Amino acid sequence: MKRVALLCMGLAFGAANAAEAQLTMQMSNGWAFTFSGNVNAFYIYQNSKTATPGGGFATSGKDLSVGTGLLPSFAVFDAKGKEDNIDLGVHFGFAPQVEFGGHNASYFGTDAAGAQIDMRQVYLTAGGSWGSLLMGKELGLYQRGNILTDMTLLGVGVGGGGRGTALGRIGYGYLYPDFRPQLTYTTPSGRPASLSIGLFEGIRSGAYTTIELPRVEAELGYNTKFGENSNFKLFVNGAVQTAKTGATGPTESLTSTGGGAGITIDVSGFALTGSGFFAKGMGYLLQGDGIVGGANFDNLGVDAAGDGRNSFGYIGQVTFSPTNSKFMIGGSFGENHLKRTDADKTADGIDSEILKNRLIDGQITYKWSKSLRWVLEYGHIDGYSDGAKSSKGDQGSLGMMLFF
Numbered sequence: 001m002k003r004v005a006l007l008c009m010g011l012a013f014g015a016a017n018a019a020e021a022q023l024t025m026q027m028s029n030g031w032a033f034t035f036s037g038n039v040n041a042f043y044i045y046q047n048s049k050t051a052t053p054g055g056g057f058a059t060s061g062k063d064l065s066v067g068t069g070l071l072p073s074f075a076v077f078d079a080k081g082k083e084d085n086i087d088l089g090v091h092f093g094f095a096p097q098v099e100f101g102g103h104n105a106s107y108f109g110t111d112a113a114g115a116q117i118d119m120r121q122v123y124l125t126a127g128g129s130w131g132s133l134l135m136g137k138e139l140g141l142y143q144r145g146n147i148l149t150d151m152t153l154l155g156v157g158v159g160g161g162g163r164g165t166a167l168g169r170i171g172y173g174y175l176y177p178d179f180r181p182q183l184t185y186t187t188p189s190g191r192p193a194s195l196s197i198g199l200f201e202g203i204r205s206g207a208y209t210t211i212e213l214p215r216v217e218a219e220l221g222y223n224t225k226f227g228e229n230s231n232f233k234l235f236v237n238g239a240v241q242t243a244k245t246g247a248t249g250p251t252e253s254l255t256s257t258g259g260g261a262g263i264t265i266d267v268s269g270f271a272l273t274g275s276g277f278f279a280k281g282m283g284y285l286l287q288g289d290g291i292v293g294g295a296n297f298d299n300l301g302v303d304a305a306g307d308g309r310n311s312f313g314y315i316g317q318v319t320f321s322p323t324n325s326k327f328m329i330g331g332s333f334g335e336n337h338l339k340r341t342d343a344d345k346t347a348d349g350i351d352s353e354i355l356k357n358r359l360i361d362g363q364i365t366y367k368w369s370k371s372l373r374w375v376l377e378y379g380h381i382d383g384y385s386d387g388a389k390s391s392k393g394d395q396g397s398l399g400m401m402l403f404f
Contacts, residue, residue, distance in 0.1 A: 031081035037074040041098050042399030044160040050391045065161025067099045070153050070168030086126055093121030120179045134184045140177035141196055141217040143260050145235035146275045151330045155363050155377045156397040171285040172359035173315035173334030174277055192224045203288030206302035208243035208254045215241035233264040254308055256281035273317040281308025284338040305343040312337050328365040352387030372402045
């Protein structure tokens with residue numbers, strides 16, 4: 001189950017044979033052990049500017065760093081067996097970091113990213129002709145298709161060179177599905193249509209930290225060929241949860257909802273992809289509160305009155321990889337928007353949306369071999385606050401990715 005490299009590669013670009021060097025050992029008890037994964041590293045140059053009171057822009061940051069792209073480096077361990085006609089499996093996905101930590105000569109503190117291992121995946125599976133069950137920590141279903149069809153998954157997108165991975169288009173075309181605890185059922189594989197539906201641990205948002213019922217997420221996918229070199233993919237996903245403050249009053253609970261969809265049409269290596277989402281009470285980045293170093297960021301899912309804010313985003317993407325060519329060229333445009341509520345407008349007298357993030361991205365990939373590739377990428381990033389442009393930046397990256 002090379003779920004990291006092959007799932008991402010297969011869904012995003014149809015390259016399910018990209019990793020050829022995996023290690024598989026057959027045990028005497030009938031179980032098989034597999035080791036696979038990827039290592040990627042990018043030189044990332046960033047030049048960002050922020051708006052000044054006079055209406056211009058001042059340079060606020062230039063930086064050259066080395067880090068991972070949106071897809072983490074992964075060391076993946078799988079064990080699979082069959083007992084009582086049940087297909088069993090366990091999966092461990094370790095995501096070690098490349099970054100050193102803030103350009104220090106030597107560092108062993110909280111920012112020493114190169115010393116960190118992110119335990120992104122820990123789950124078991126049980127399946128048969130009826131489908132499969134997965135329980136543990138794995139990629140979420142809501143907006144899973146959005147991120148897996150984004151070409152920056154195999155690049156950098158926005159950010160990078162910090163303590164973790166780059167953002168890709170997280171916050172610039174979709175929300176982050178994250179790797180989260182779940183119990184998920186998936187219909188049998190090998191058919192054009194597939195359905196996954198799961199019960200997840202909920203996500204806190206603002207004052208709503210008490211979660212008594214599971215969060216429900218689902219994704220429906222359809223994948224079929226319509227010619228020798230043509231393929232059609234469609235997905236629809238969604239999520240709903242209810243959280244409480246633990247107090248009494250008119251805003252003691254918040255029901256967060258979201259829906260997303262996308263489509264890819266690939267004809268002889270020329271692929272058009274479009275995806276989008278709408279959410280209420282999930283912010284613009286992480287689907288809820290994010291805690292880093294004890295500080296809360298992306299806590300914008302609810303307003304001061306406790307009402308959920310609306311957010312939406314979309315991506316338009318074109319890629320072309322000629323038949324029998326080692327090159328792929330692609331371009332994409334995407335945005336995320338966070339809207340004001342009536343309470344927001346009453347409180348501050350501003351009618352425009354709270355923020356808008358935009359990324360225009362171009363990418364060239366060269367497949368040096370079946371498993372090794374070069375990636376060259378450029379992105380232009382714009383940020384808007386209260387209807388006015390507040391920041392802009394340019395980012396270039398060059399890196400290598402090796403899947404095994």
